[in-house]
Amino acid sequence: MANRIEHPSGGYRKLFETVEETAQPLPTCIRGTIPSWLKGSLLRCGPGLFEVGSEPFYHLFDGQALLHKFDFKNGEVTYYRRFVQTDAYVRAMTEKRIVITEFGTFGYPDPCKNIFSRFFSYFEGVEITDNALVNLYPIGEDFYACTETNFVTKVNPETLETIQKVDLCNYCTINGATAHPHIERDGTVYNIGNCFGKRFAFAYNIIKIPPLQPDRQDPLRKTEVVVQFPCSDRFKPSYVHSFGLCENYIVFVEQPVKINLWKFLSSWSVRSATYMDCFESNDSMGTWFHVANKKTGEYHKVHYRTSAFNIFHHINTFEDNGFIIVDVCSWKGFEFIYNYLWLANLRENWEEVKLNARKAPQPEVRRYVLPLDINEVEHGKNLISLNTTTATATVRQDGTVWLEPEVLFSGPRQAFEFPQINYKKFNGKDYTFAYGLGLNHFVPDKIYKLNVKTKEHWIWQEPDTYPSEPIFVQHPDALDEDDGVLLTSVVSPGPGQRPAFLLILDAKDLSEIARAEVETNIPVTFHGMYKP
Numbered sequence: 001m002a003n004r005i006e007h008p009s010g011g012y013r014k015l016f017e018t019v020e021e022t023a024q025p026l027p028t029c030i031r032g033t034i035p036s037w038l039k040g041s042l043l044r045c046g047p048g049l050f051e052v053g054s055e056p057f058y059h060l061f062d063g064q065a066l067l068h069k070f071d072f073k074n075g076e077v078t079y080y081r082r083f084v085q086t087d088a089y090v091r092a093m094t095e096k097r098i099v100i101t102e103f104g105t106f107g108y109p110d111p112c113k114n115i116f117s118r119f120f121s122y123f124e125g126v127e128i129t130d131n132a133l134v135n136l137y138p139i140g141e142d143f144y145a146c147t148e149t150n151f152v153t154k155v156n157p158e159t160l161e162t163i164q165k166v167d168l169c170n171y172c173t174i175n176g177a178t179a180h181p182h183i184e185r186d187g188t189v190y191n192i193g194n195c196f197g198k199r200f201a202f203a204y205n206i207i208k209i210p211p212l213q214p215d216r217q218d219p220l221r222k223t224e225v226v227v228q229f230p231c232s233d234r235f236k237p238s239y240v241h242s243f244g245l246c247e248n249y250i251v252f253v254e255q256p257v258k259i260n261l262w263k264f265l266s267s268w269s270v271r272s273a274t275y276m277d278c279f280e281s282n283d284s285m286g287t288w289f290h291v292a293n294k295k296t297g298e299y300h301k302v303h304y305r306t307s308a309f310n311i312f313h314h315i316n317t318f319e320d321n322g323f324i325i326v327d328v329c330s331w332k333g334f335e336f337i338y339n340y341l342w343l344a345n346l347r348e349n350w351e352e353v354k355l356n357a358r359k360a361p362q363p364e365v366r367r368y369v370l371p372l373d374i375n376e377v378e379h380g381k382n383l384i385s386l387n388t389t390t391a392t393a394t395v396r397q398d399g400t401v402w403l404e405p406e407v408l409f410s411g412p413r414q415a416f417e418f419p420q421i422n423y424k425k426f427n428g429k430d431y432t433f434a435y436g437l438g439l440n441h442f443v444p445d446k447i448y449k450l451n452v453k454t455k456e457h458w459i460w461q462e463p464d465t466y467p468s469e470p471i472f473v474q475h476p477d478a479l480d481e482d483d484g485v486l487l488t489s490v491v492s493p494g495p496g497q498r499p500a501f502l503l504i505l506d507a508k509d510l511s512e513i514a515r516a517e518v519e520t521n522i523p524v525t526f527h528g529m530y531k532p
Contacts, residue, residue: 004414004443007350011464011493012443016343017052017525018058025071025078029498030465032514034075035485042487042502043147043157044068045136046525047085050343052092059104059276060341063151064089065133065145068158068489068525070502070516077516083466084145084153085162088131100129104276104342117296130165134179135527139189140212140219143531148241149176150193157531162401168193171223172207179527180313185424187211190226190245192252194237194259195285201234202261206243206250206292226451227292227333228300229254232285235261239279239336244317244326246428248295251317251326251370254259254288256281256308256334280335283308289370289403291324302374304393304520306403310361315434315452316427317418323386327408327434327452329417331361346442354413355442363415365434365450366405367391374401385451388453408452415439416448418469418527422481425474433482435470436508444468444524447488449510460503460510462495468525472507482507487530489522490515 011210047063050056057063070077083089091099096516098107132145132153144152144166154163168177174193181191189209207225209219229252231237236258244251250286251409263278289304310331331337340360348356369391371383383393383401391406409416418437421427432453438446438461446461449468469484478484486505493499500522504513 002338004440005234005461005463007247007353007440007445007464009464010349011348011491012466014491014493014499015444015466016050016347017521018063018303019048019066019081019521021082025080026075026080026518026520028516028518030075030077030514032504033206034072034077034514034516036075038072038473038485038504040072040530041157042070042072042264042471042489042528042530043136044489044525045133046523047133048081048523049089050523052097052098053099057098057102057105058341058343059102059338060343060346061133061338062102062105062131063133063344063523064092064224065131065147065300066523067136067145067155068522068528069157069160070487070489071523076432079211079502079518079520080160080514082160084132084155084176086130086132086153087165100127100131100322101274102129102131106272106274117519121465123530132441133526135179136529137183137189138187138529139209141321144460148179148245152177164225166220166407168223168420169219171220172205173225174205177207178242178377180239182243182245182427190250192240192243194231194240195228202231202237204229204231204237204240204252204254205320206252226294227297227299229290229292232284233258236280236282237261237370240311242314244314245294245326246317246319246519248293248319248496249317249324250292250294251324252290252292252316253311253326253328255311256283256285256287256392257310257336258282275325279338281336283334287311289326289368291370291372300372303400304370304403305400306368307365308332309377310335311339312336313419315365316421316431318429318431319432320386320388321382322372324369324372325389326368327418328366328368329415329436330364330405331501333361337361337363339448340442352461353443354441360442362413363410363417363439364407365409365416367408367452368403368405369393370403371401408455409448409450409457413441415442418448420470420472422474422484423470431481433507435472435486437469437488447486447510448503449482449507458510460512464492464497466491467503471504471526471528471530486510487515489525491522493521511530
């Protein structure tokens, strides 16, 4: 583990400051040389408005969605940003207050409503946010900004204009969908969301959206449910942020962070609750792994269990001689890590930030190995015959398969998060390298490269700089898995520096190739993509 950088000046607070749109693309000051083959756009998504008038947003996932674009052309880089014109944003701007409830901030559609009118509004349905601040991904020839509800927003990736609000419920049976779909090489999109299953019990549906067909019809119209996973608790589905996909299987990790359906339907209307108020932790279920055949939709009826952990991001999932390898970014225990992501906590002075992080679940990168064929075996015997991992799987007396992981990366209050790989070539396949954003007591201050086979890791880090999720872009003539660059937007509030820059790193060793500096602050971004 490298020397840990301290942040007593609190420069990380710049990540959570409101900014304005840019009227036109801004030029950048280039240091180094932009690779000549890098021709396209880096698109990023995150919050850009952290208050409306005198009303603040309270949680990291509440600020209104802002799209960012770095354009690469002829060795130059420009920067542009626009707010997504969601209903949540437009109504807030029009009425000069927070109108629609966000993840941790309550909004009143009508400020004159009292408790009785709010109660009766329950029968009209809960108004769900469309604040698309989490990610951006393609469906067919279109691009959609998204959060984790049933709404996605079609946007123009060239102009960043908002085109249309889309309700996924019009195309498939889900109550919401993650912001982390899997996109196959032919353009097929897989995603997961919870739904009402048999006998009004909750379940989780895997949906499949085909690539654009010769008839040019919107692929969303051909969305289908291909797998339904059962829920461990009939009325309390787990929070789902991502899932695993490989050549023949889909893996869903059901974590102990639960959504209380009764709170969601009743308390919201009566007690001015938010999404955060509807979460609770099950301290006894541990964590469940579900597997289904990707091609047939058949549910694999092996009960995989392990100790409790939070999961938000899968790194990769692949098959190896009758086993499924599942690499994840985990947070130990059953307590919801989002409880520590209130903006008030993240904006504290450095010593308080560290104190809060010490109370939180601790991060680890883990590898779980799931045996597919469970025949008559001796109880307690390790079923993993691979010599490439120390992960274990044992059958217990009740017939469940207990999983113990191999730890690939761990450091006290040092998280490897927002993982990326050479996705186009190695998603769902045996791979060697992962890249991630390093969180130091929840403060993003480094970029990691991790060799998942040897556990060796590399770091890029500078004092008073705060990078974002690194996006891997493969070199057009790549021979090796890590032939390419990493792109990350960086906030640099230190003295003598421009407020922010786009950083280009050599994916081989994290050495700097170039940076494109801008004369404006860039607030925190969560996820995004490179569009060639």
